[in-house]
Amino acid sequence: MYRIDHTENPYKLYLRIASGEEYSFLLESISGPRKLREFSFIGFDPYLVLRLRGGVLSVEDRIGGGSLEVKVKDPAEPLRRLVLSNPVKAGFRFIGGAVGYFSYDAIRYWEKLPEVDEHYNDFPDMEFAIYDKGLVIDHRMGETYYYTMRKGDEEMPTFQETQETDSLSISNVRCNMKQHEFEDMVRKAKEYIAAGEVFQVVLSKRYEMNIAGDVCSFYEKLRELNPSPYMYLLKMGERQLAGASPEMLFRVDGSKVETYPIAGTRPITGDEEEDRRLAEELLHDPKEIAEHVMLVDLARNDLGRVCRYGTVRVGSFMEIHRFSHVQHLVSHVVGELRIGCDCLDALRAVFPAGTVTGAPKIRAMEVIGELERRRRGPYAGCVGYVSFNGSADFAITIRTLAVSRYSASIQVGAGIVADSTPEREWMETEHKAAALLKALKGGADK
Template sequence: MKTQIVEWPLKYGAAELFDLYHSRPGAVLLDSSLVNEMGRYSIIGLNPYKTLEVKDGALYVDGSPAEGSLEEVLGAYMAAHYEKNDTGLPMISGAIGYFTYDYGRSFEQIKTRHSRSQAVPDCILNFYDNLIIEDRHEKRLYLTASGMLAEPGAVLDALKAEISAFTHSQEAGEWEEYPVKITSDFEKEAYKKAIDRMIDYIVEGDIYIANMTRRIMAYSGKPPYAMFKSLRENNPSPFGGYFNYGDFQVISASPERFLRMKDGLVETRPIKGTRRRGVTPEEDAALKKELQESGKDKSELLMIVDLERNDLNRVCEPGSVKVTSLFDVETYATVFHLVSNIVGKLRDGLTAPDLLRAAFPGGSITGAPKIRAMEIIDELEQSRRGLYTGSMGYLGLDGSCDLNIVIRTAVYQNGCYTLGVGGGITCESDLEFEYEETEQKARALLEAMK
């Protein structure tokens, strides 16, 4: 059935309208709260009609065990239900979900010494019957109905009635103060010692660069949706989101795009290099200039750009992979980031699952060479990464995709927010600086829990 789409007056944005839907199991919001060219659209997904999950390496379709790999089943389903999207909107039908870092480990059969600390599937992809799409540039709202669960006209009428009757108000208790108890899998000196060992691996020639992560567990009585609203207000990002899966929630303010593909054109945008924002305009400008001129950070990013180019060349047309920007500095609420942009053209006959298989997990959060870096990561880190440094986003039935890198993200389950923080390590890394960088990256999330 062809998806029906209606345009609706934009009285409230998708993030405000999500007040209506956030408590529904399976409801998701891909949130572009930082309005720039990357953060143009926000998307609400409602009423999932098909679910693909991977748990402990096994595939489940609509809750039942299934044969084959996720990539095979996903690719076959998307091919059988292909729907052209010539609207200009990022997606009109398809799946929204996530892939954990642990899911990516399975691509290369990299084992882990760590047990699971959360009851969270390695992957969830929900195909949604209804989408609410906000175009923040054009200030328009679009409602879609695929007709997989109910007659599209009736569903669209119900959505319009709900939105028309909606009056935005603050969530009860949103401005209360909540105490936060914080623990970490690494004490400061132990983390620095692990970084020092990683530097030894670099000096010995095993790797050139690797990402080192520590896990923070924060116990707060603040509800996850209230935490998300605080986070997006104080730390807007182009690739954030809120996913409600019933027994756990995902709250993200990611600044990093991993993979976008539209009409076979592929883009990846790795981040390497971070400075905190200054207290005064003068300090702010000085820190930005320091990042722009940092040989270490440029060296880190250059190594990751080379890795990402190689990953894209596995599935892109020869000669099509190009670096279109190398050392851009992007400004966020609490940090500056050094960013590059790489593009390519997917080879004929290949699809979004093939692209994901070639490039996931992202090089900016593994290292180079990727497989050896991932082996060393598992040896030196103290916990499974889980969703942290995985990816969340959408895969459209037209073959498109847009996926982030899961950083600046917390998973809420059983009263605990779990988040990862880390950074790229090279032979030039300063142990104290690397630890302080993780503290800075955690700041926005921890503040939003209070």
């Protein structure tokens, strides 16, 4: 491991070392609570790529050039065998390992859910690349390190001169449903709520578009407009993900597993007195409190599936956390993994997040499948890493652009509860989409 002296932010460093790679990643932490922005990571030149579609796992050897396909019942098992079978001791949470994403519909490998009519064919159920070299940026100490585990490849990587990224152009933006169709979904969801089958359902819609240019320009604009604890830019051959998620799905460090449920939002106005007033309003809003308590209980139950009895606790409850443009109600739920359980068991226990499904989780997912009628793809899944040292950190895949060759999509949702109004929920999704489209157009020619 070598220390590197530099003055660039992680994104500029990524452009100099990895942006030209077919497979590379930047996991960047910019804003939010200090404990969520301790590290950023950069990786390039992976030696294996894994893709899972319809129960068939393809494994590509990027060094030897071979490939194979095997049938898989549990998406976690290939990662467990390839990443966790020989744990490596290290001082940082990530020192190489698997980086990628689980699509929302990977849950169908673990839970029996009704199939949906339409498939999201561009993205696999799971896609990871396994990296054994990259950069660790330690924001706590202001230090950056290069690591490599590849024999015969111990030299420092070449840093290119920073070049301007190509601009991004989007065209033919269209939504997969009209307003009346979304509002009909809301009404149907409220019928299930009134019948006592669910307390909340998160319904979503997708915007699709044609795209040309460099996704890096979108990411650069996104980190300027919406800096977040979980910023990510993943290049996976023909597919790319670029996003700014405020919300952790889960993190495992040693035997400690934790999550930070987020529910309840007010804007940041720039006026300190008004921001404090809005925070107090949020803390005393019965609807926001009820939703938040429900999701905290769901997180406790999820962690309880893999934690030692009596160790799951709420470390902090309904605190106001300020982000770049909004303030949220945030709680911290933490526990100790049972002997015999690892970070992938924790993933299975919490996936997907209750904040993107509703509760009870299984019935909410059944309702989502019935009403949305198509697979969600990366949206509402998770993106992050499983490290060779047994650590893992995943964000919920929201506020994200998913790119496959010359097409791209963004997806936004709204949590439906008993007193939701269809028009208001439609407008909430419109506002969320507008923020992402602003970043897209900010880096676009048109």
